[in-house]
Amino acid sequence: MDRVTLLDLMQHPQRTAALTPSLWSDLIATARNANLLGKLAHRLREAGVSVPAGPMRHLDGARLLSERQHHSVAWEAQCIDAALAHTGEPIVLLKGSAYVLSGKAAGVGRLFGDVDVLVPPHSLGKVEVRLMIGGWTQMKSDEYDQRYYREWMHELPPMVHVRRGTVIDVHHTILPLTARHHPDAEAIIACSTPLPGYRSLRIPCDEDLIIHSMCHLAHEGELHNALRDLDDIDSLLREHTVAPAFWDRLGARAEHHDLAMPVALCLALVRRFFDTPVPDSLIARLASGNARALERLAQRYDTAIAPHPEGRPPLRSLAAQLLIYIRSHWLRMPPQLLVRHLSRKAWQRLLPDASAAGKNEQGA
Amino acid sequence: MFDTTLRIAPFVIRVRSPFASVVEHLEFFYRDCEKPRDAFVDFDIRLLPGQGLHRLWRPQARFLVDDQNPFLPLPANQAAPMFEWGLNWTIASRSLGYVVFHAAVLEKAGNAIILPGFPGAGKSTLCAALSHLRGWRLLSDELAILDPATGALIANPRPISLKNASIDIVTRFPGTRVGRQYLDTRKGTVAHAAPTRDAIERADQSAQPRWLIFPQFSPEPGRQVTPVSHAEAFALIGEQSFNQERMGELGFRALCALLDRVDCHQIEYSSTEDALDLVAQVTQQD
Numbered sequence: 001m002d003r004v005t006l007l008d009l010m011q012h013p014q015r016t017a018a019l020t021p022s023l024w025s026d027l028i029a030t031a032r033n034a035n036l037l038g039k040l041a042h043r044l045r046e047a048g049v050s051v052p053a054g055p056m057r058h059l060d061g062a063r064l065l066s067e068r069q070h071h072s073v074a075w076e077a078q079c080i081d082a083a084l085a086h087t088g089e090p091i092v093l094l095k096g097s098a099y100v101l102s103g104k105a106a107g108v109g110r111l112f113g114d115v116d117v118l119v120p121p122h123s124l125g126k127v128e129v130r131l132m133i134g135g136w137t138q139m140k141s142d143e144y145d146q147r148y149y150r151e152w153m154h155e156l157p158p159m160v161h162v163r164r165g166t167v168i169d170v171h172h173t174i175l176p177l178t179a180r181h182h183p184d185a186e187a188i189i190a191c192s193t194p195l196p197g198y199r200s201l202r203i204p205c206d207e208d209l210i211i212h213s214m215c216h217l218a219h220e221g222e223l224h225n226a227l228r229d230l231d232d233i234d235s236l237l238r239e240h241t242v243a244p245a246f247w248d249r250l251g252a253r254a255e256h257h258d259l260a261m262p263v264a265l266c267l268a269l270v271r272r273f274f275d276t277p278v279p280d281s282l283i284a285r286l287a288s289g290n291a292r293a294l295e296r297l298a299q300r301y302d303t304a305i306a307p308h309p310e311g312r313p314p315l316r317s318l319a320a321q322l323l324i325y326i327r328s329h330w331l332r333m334p335p336q337l338l339v340r341h342l343s344r345k346a347w348q349r350l351l352p353d354a355s356a357a358g359k360n361e362q363g364a
Numbered sequence: 365m366f367d368t369t370l371r372i373a374p375f376v377i378r379v380r381s382p383f384a385s386v387v388e389h390l391e392f393f394y395r396d397c398e399k400p401r402d403a404f405v406d407f408d409i410r411l412l413p414g415q416g417l418h419r420l421w422r423p424q425a426r427f428l429v430d431d432q433n434p435f436l437p438l439p440a441n442q443a444a445p446m447f448e449w450g451l452n453w454t455i456a457s458r459s460l461g462y463v464v465f466h467a468a469v470l471e472k473a474g475n476a477i478i479l480p481g482f483p484g485a486g487k488s489t490l491c492a493a494l495s496h497l498r499g500w501r502l503l504s505d506e507l508a509i510l511d512p513a514t515g516a517l518i519a520n521p522r523p524i525s526l527k528n529a530s531i532d533i534v535t536r537f538p539g540t541r542v543g544r545q546y547l548d549t550r551k552g553t554v555a556h557a558a559p560t561r562d563a564i565e566r567a568d569q570s571a572q573p574r575w576l577i578f579p580q581f582s583p584e585p586g587r588q589v590t591p592v593s594h595a596e597a598f599a600l601i602g603e604q605s606f607n608q609e610r611m612g613e614l615g616f617r618a619l620c621a622l623l624d625r626v627d628c629h630q631i632e633y634s635s636t637e638d639a640l641d642l643v644a645q646v647t648q649q650d
Contacts, residue, residue: 054403065610311431
């Protein structure tokens with residue numbers, strides 16, 4: 001099943017009434033491949049569509065799993081809050097955990113794993129020590145990986161809780177220090193609001209929540225979750241579509257964060273994929289003078305984002321994925337550093353005992 | 365490439381593979397499974413040759429379900445047992461609303477006996493003996509599938525997996541069909557025994573849990589039945605559960621409800637005959 005059919009059925013759940021059993025198999029496998037099964041389950045249920053017993057079992061299972069994960073993330077947030085409240089620092093939740101805990105529609109049925117938080121750069125040392133006292137430990141033991149994260153990236157190496165096995169990513173800004181764009185992480189923290197019921201946890205303002213999600217997508221080399229992320233963005237934007245002033249605020253905020261182009265790209269994509277009512281003028285303003293480059297880039301993502309029941313996208317999608325992968329590195333590191341990093345990684349892969357460490361590498 | 369759709373209750377599974385050994389395995393063990401056309405497929409499984417140059421001197425098999433590739437490849441001659449292991453993994457790890465734990469399940473007169481599987485306890489041999497010598501209907505020899513909505517155990521009758529010494533013992537049971545042996549797997553020599561016809565034909569009938577029996581084989585002579593407390597049984601089952609954590613509160617309540625309804629015992633034995641006697645003693649069934 002192709003992306004267009006998948007998204008059409010997610011937006012118009014009643015249309016599933018026409019599906020044959022084998023098309024249902026395709027829909028479930030494709031939605032699972034795109035990490036959208038939980039969201040699909042919720043939309044079919046909300047629409048009150050009657051689903052045959054076979055696919056229903058998978059949909060109910062995904063819905064249960066997402067409910068369970070939301071329950072776990074609330075508990076995880078309590079634990080993080082307990083570990084970090086003493087630092088007196090603001091701990092800003094990002095992405096999935098922020099959507100779920102602040103009750104956004106984007107969180108409904110969403111499946112996810114790690115918790116991402118943003119903290120002020122000066123507090124990193126304190127936060128890391130407090131997390132270690134609370135039972136989190138470093139997943140990356142390799143010295144090069146440690147240095148890669150600490151010197152060049154925008155986060156601590158991921159930390160895993162020794163008993164619960166849960167993972168936290170602590171960011172001190174939202175893009176690598178070496179990246180071309182320089183978003184204003186301080187402003188994200190300054191404009192965040194406290195999350196009721198917690199001492200240190202905060203939620204970004206809606207514009208920042210959306211822009212962060214877009215920034216992440218536009219800089220991410222792997223597109224496994226791209227459709228799920230765009231669906232999140234669509235849901236977040238639709239909460240505000242009735243207020244014209246919102247679009248102006250979003251545009252101004254994107255410019256403030258030096259992220260006009262990534263935001264323009266994501267706005268163009270959600271409009272293509274989900275018919276999100278994004279004003280033309282906003283995209284034109286953000287793409288200022290680069291309309292053709294934006295069009296080309298959007299087309300490349302359009303080709304690359306191709307969920308498939310067996311995970312075997314067509315060749316042209318693979319080619320587009322490769323270009324996006326290369327571009328993501330290009331955006332994140334200056335060429336000299338990129339060459340150094342990639343040759344180091346290639347060398348590690350050649351050494352038999354280093355290959356295990358290399359296999360766990362993510363985003364590198 | 366061989367391409368078939370099998371109904372292996374409670375699921376419909378599509379299998380594609382170029383390996384002759386997989387085709388042989390499916391024809392030997394699943395020939396009675398109806399093959400519906402245009403059915404909803406729960407798991408789309410492929411067993412494919414390994415990738416890369418080394419396939420020239422070391423042929424390998426890969427297991428894929430939909431777009432997932434959960435295992436490292438195995439030597440190509442283990443493709444058929446890999447199908448069974450992979451299917452177990454798929455049933456245990458896909459979120460389908462069931463609590464799944466590692467145990468053999470058999471039924472008589474609607475009442476089920478659960479034999480949790482600790483390594484070396486002799487679960488599979490005992491399971492084959494109960495099914496082939498004492499007329500218990502096999503629901504599964506590896507996966508207890510508990511439906512939280514009804515509290516019933518769901519049948520997934522598939523070949524009983526035998527290891528090493530148990531292969532000879534079970535092959536001697538009258539009327540048993542044992543398939544080909546696979547040498548040098550991670551688990552040693554492995555073979556499978558076909559479930560009885562009755563087990564396949566009644567696969568849509570679930571059963572109510574009635575007894576929980578922890579088998580313990582010991583080479584020392586002697587036999588013994590010991591009651592096990594429900595709290596201890598809960599902890600032991602939890603260790604054998606594949607997805608209790610993911611099932612959250614629903615899974616917890618389903619297991620509590622199960623324990624409220626079963627008698628729990630441990631049996632220690634040194635021969636299959638003794639084990640059968642002890643099970644008969646606990647269940648008051650011949």
